[in-house]
Amino acid sequence: DDETLLLASALVMDAKGGRTLEYILGAKYVRSYNLYNQRYLRWALSFCIALDLALAVFESPSVPGLSVPYWGTMILEILCLCYFTFRLFHAFYFQYSKVFFRDAKNVMVLSVIILTMVDMIGYIIWINVAPDTHPVRWSRPLRPLFIINFPAGKQIRRAFRNIRRSIPDIMNVLVLFILSVLMFALLALKLFYRRNMKYPNGDSYFNNYLDCVWDLYVLVTTSNSPDVMMPAYDRNSWSALFFVVYVIICLYIFMSIVLATVYNNYKKNLKNEVKEAVFLKRKKLARAFDLLKVHRGKEEIITHSCWKKLMGIILPDRSAAYTDLLMKILDRNNKNVLDKKDFLNVSDLLNVPLTEVKDRKTFLEKHIPRIYNHRISEYIKIGVRHKFFRYIFDILILVNAVFIAVDLDDADWFFLSIFAVEIICKLYTLGGKEFFQRFWNVFDLLVIGAAFVASIVEKIIGDTEDERSILDILLVLRVMRLIKIFGSIKRFKVILQTLINIGPSIVIYGGVMFVFYYFFALIGIEVFGGYIKYYGYDNHGDSTTLFCGNVRLNNSDFYKNRYCKNNFNNFAQAMVLILFLNFAALITSGFVLVTNKAARIYFYAFHVCCVVIVLNIFTAFILEAFILEF
Amino acid sequence: DDETLLLASALVMDAKGGRTLEYILGAKYVRSYNLYNQRYLRWALSFCIALDLALAVFESPSVPGLSVPYWGTMILEILCLCYFTFRLFHAFYFQYSKVFFRDAKNVMVLSVIILTMVDMIGYIIWINVAPDTHPVRWSRPLRPLFIINFPAGKQIRRAFRNIRRSIPDIMNVLVLFILSVLMFALLALKLFYRRNMKYPNGDSYFNNYLDCVWDLYVLVTTSNSPDVMMPAYDRNSWSALFFVVYVIICLYIFMSIVLATVYNNYKKNLKNEVKEAVFLKRKKLARAFDLLKVHRGKEEIITHSCWKKLMGIILPDRSAAYTDLLMKILDRNNKNVLDKKDFLNVSDLLNVPLTEVKDRKTFLEKHIPRIYNHRISEYIKIGVRHKFFRYIFDILILVNAVFIAVDLDDADWFFLSIFAVEIICKLYTLGGKEFFQRFWNVFDLLVIGAAFVASIVEKIIGDTEDERSILDILLVLRVMRLIKIFGSIKRFKVILQTLINIGPSIVIYGGVMFVFYYFFALIGIEVFGGYIKYYGYDNHGDSTTLFCGNVRLNNSDFYKNRYCKNNFNNFAQAMVLILFLNFAALITSGFVLVTNKAARIYFYAFHVCCVVIVLNIFTAFILEAFILEF
Numbered sequence A, B: 001d002d003e004t005l006l007l008a009s010a011l012v013m014d015a016k017g018g019r020t021l022e023y024i025l026g027a028k029y030v031r032s033y034n035l036y037n038q039r040y041l042r043w044a045l046s047f048c049i050a051l052d053l054a055l056a057v058f059e060s061p062s063v064p065g066l067s068v069p070y071w072g073t074m075i076l077e078i079l080c081l082c083y084f085t086f087r088l089f090h091a092f093y094f095q096y097s098k099v100f101f102r103d104a105k106n107v108m109v110l111s112v113i114i115l116t117m118v119d120m121i122g123y124i125i126w127i128n129v130a131p132d133t134h135p136v137r138w139s140r141p142l143r144p145l146f147i148i149n150f151p152a153g154k155q156i157r158r159a160f161r162n163i164r165r166s167i168p169d170i171m172n173v174l175v176l177f178i179l180s181v182l183m184f185a186l187l188a189l190k191l192f193y194r195r196n197m198k199y200p201n202g203d204s205y206f207n208n209y210l211d212c213v214w215d216l217y218v219l220v221t222t223s224n225s226p227d228v229m230m231p232a233y234d235r236n237s238w239s240a241l242f243f244v245v246y247v248i249i250c251l252y253i254f255m256s257i258v259l260a261t262v263y264n265n266y267k268k269n270l271k272n273e274v275k276e277a278v279f280l281k282r283k284k285l286a287r288a289f290d291l292l293k294v295h296r297g298k299e300e301i302i303t304h305s306c307w308k309k310l311m312g313i314i315l316p317d318r319s320a321a322y323t324d325l326l327m328k329i330l331d332r333n334n335k336n337v338l339d340k341k342d343f344l345n346v347s348d349l350l351n352v353p354l355t356e357v358k359d360r361k362t363f364l365e366k367h368i369p370r371i372y373n374h375r376i377s378e379y380i381k382i383g384v385r386h387k388f389f390r391y392i393f394d395i396l397i398l399v400n401a402v403f404i405a406v407d408l409d410d411a412d413w414f415f416l417s418i419f420a421v422e423i424i425c426k427l428y429t430l431g432g433k434e435f436f437q438r439f440w441n442v443f444d445l446l447v448i449g450a451a452f453v454a455s456i457v458e459k460i461i462g463d464t465e466d467e468r469s470i471l472d473i474l475l476v477l478r479v480m481r482l483i484k485i486f487g488s489i490k491r492f493k494v495i496l497q498t499l500i501n502i503g504p505s506i507v508i509y510g511g512v513m514f515v516f517y518y519f520f521a522l523i524g525i526e527v528f529g530g531y532i533k534y535y536g537y538d539n540h541g542d543s544t545t546l547f548c549g550n551v552r553l554n555n556s557d558f559y560k561n562r563y564c565k566n567n568f569n570n571f572a573q574a575m576v577l578i579l580f581l582n583f584a585a586l587i588t589s590g591f592v593l594v595t596n597k598a599a600r601i602y603f604y605a606f607h608v609c610c611v612v613i614v615l616n617i618f619t620a621f622i623l624e625a626f627i628l629e630f
């Protein structure tokens, strides 16, 4: 009956999409579950999460020019929180309470929502009662937890699950590594402190234990090499032996071991995840089969008419011939019924992208067939598909590159037009669907299209300050065209194709790193914001603007190297700083000067989380992806 | 007969040892081959290779205090070359000429010997005719080729073969990477050069194309981050976007892809090598079987008496019972003869380390059994083997660590004695053989033994300058004892045990890196030696010693950072520089100032060879080793 079909179709769609929520098997609950999975509701969720995270740009301290009063961002935040709560309630509706509260993700989201509201109320009170005591929105670093814990971010959640399961093994290696660094630091202290050596800028050299630990840890990040070695090396050449041994053990060997451990765990977890996913999928399909089956003699089967009705719900747009074909593929015994073994393959089959012939006709072919199939048009199409068409345009790109290199910008209209003609020819020949399936065609369209738009804008704006910026953008787009040549050369095709194939996953892992960076950036903003300001280096200002607004930076390497714009004063600058903090631990020295040595804890935590763990997981992912593709 | 047995035993020993030389199967040739493989001849070869490489320390420009006149080092070098030539002739004697000259290794060694002699003759003429024109020994960088091409360095040769076979695939990725850097450099040039920005020290910023390429390549090595970004970032915050995109693509993604390619190739080559080795082994054993077999009916077998005679040559020290046991293990059908399938397992069986019971008695047990097996002695042995024995001494090491940290050195005699007692007890209980089989026992013996020796030397020397150095060495040894505690903690045991297991292979790969470093160090000495000298930084000297002896370094970052001792003026300093050049490209800036911008080519070549290729192969090796061990 209808309810059974509804339940079965929901289970089959779950198996096809790899969804894992466990809902109550009743008609109204399943309808609610289907509503929950509607595309527009999920996009609204992603939009709210993105908006919630983006609020950091507008909240104080904000990016200059994008400041919004606190009640403005709070209203937006409350709207997002309301939608999150609505999603939670919706999910609570169609799940058993026990199941709902046993799922740590729901508990997390609920906690974060509650904590955020507590924080907002507290902040409102704080900023109205004592606005000068630097009120803090301490719940902001928790926002990335929404990305991890909402079922919308399935792949990001898989990445985080992988990280979580790898932690015990990684911790063993990390603890061993840290103990090694501590031991070498003890050794360095004993070897060097008696000599009272100093760095060129006057700082004491290996004079107390915590400084030893810091300098040696930074050496592992290679940020202070060879400066950390020079004072001892100048005094006695044999000191180099200590640093060489340290670098070999703690950098070359240990960092490789950390990567090996991360990679090993990654492969193991991936294998387990695949097994779990397959198991869950079969469980759901088995359940759907049990709902739809009838007994025929000793066997349990699903009839053809039942199948038609099921497909009517799952694939409403497809023709009857299509769904019959699917059943024929599944029906291995050719008996016009599906037994359990046949049925268990249905989700894999549904995931195969089959197209009907009527899909393959281009838009133009469908609407103006007489012109499209005319002889001249056929010649054009043969010409476009011929390899010389590609060679000609590759040569044109090379010529364009030469023109770009020698700054002959006037000829650019010619090239733009030529490449636009190429795109139009391809669109005509391949049709919209096939055109957009190939990465390079989309790339061309975006680059040339953006170049056209920018050229037109530039002509309109004329001779103003903004013209320079538009010209820069145009320039970028022109040079990007060169990338296409790489794709044509055969020896690069494999590498680039693999890269394009794993592109979406790279974006996912980029998301993982973004979560961690966001967390550390917000903490940095609260702790270090405002201590260092960027005023330029003219040294003509009054005493408050000298030394980047903080006299403690006088004579520091941080000031002399002009790092002042690397600060935590707003979200954008904080993110840039964090990205370069990976391999520039010396940025921390400035913040240590303006606060105190405890600032190093921030760097230690950042480096262990974001560089040692997350970056290695990214590397492990690329290693595994490449091995699978080759 | 005897000759057949000789041939067969040689083939079996080849299969057992994995030797691959193809020699003429005649009695005198096989005898010559066996002589060639004698241990002392091979050790002499390794010694000569080491001596030949070590001459760089004594040749001009030499490490201060170790200078030897050129004819002295040349005499040693000629002696080494003579031995190499002798080895070549010896190998030529027992191989077919075609086979000998078809082997590229022999051709290489011959060429290097000839080139070295030409170089030496030319140098003798040069230095006597025109000694002031900086005579150059240009064949010295070729010396590492002896390590690679002599059959003695089998494992190093395998590592280089792996590198050689991986080059084509790695080149594809590298070329793509370099093209990307070139493209980004073009982009950077166009975006930034119009603005006439400058670095804080006055250098022009992204002003010409080659400088752009250099700065961006160094950014991939992370040596100039965030300095390379700051001028543009200060001017316009959006510039950060360019650098962020560049870092993500060229550093995170491309470097991971290079590692993935290297790792993929490494695994593939390893698999092929194992297959080849197995194939070669079986071929040799099959040939040995064909030599020894007799027909019995339809079958071809090896008789028991033949086996005994064979074992008499291969394992002359073993008892008849032992060799009979070996045959019983091989003889699966229990017919007291070996057929071909049985025989093919003989090399694997010979490689299994079996010990006879008489081996397992300790030295003391054999010689003073009455005292050794006495009741009190038994109690002592039980106590030593008990786990509390280990706990007590672990606690003692911890206490010792505390004493070291707070500098209570006087108590050290107490600890040294206690640990010596521990070693003596273990030696007594386990016996020499079992004691030396465990890594940690050997480690203890070395550390405590060296500490005793150093303490005694210190007492003898008394209060002199050298006392300080001895005290430092003592210190190092004390702290090293702490490493033992790591080995006791269970969660680290696995990691450390894996490390110890792959330790020998790590040394082999260290050898590979050493070969590359030696090559680049010698080239650097010839090209850059003498331009920068280290005179201290007092600034009180005359004009020749100011600015490290080269006025072009005035106002340079190289001089301000006091990098002057990082120079190519002798072999030891060159090797230290090379090791830190990996992640300190700014050292190159000093050499660019004192020569010209072509000096960057040296860094490019060094970085691509030693960091991008060799370091990644090292990482791939550790990845694979860890995965196999877990």
Ligand code: NA
Binding pocket: A221, A222, A223, A583, B221, B222, B223, B583
């Ligand atoms: Na670095």
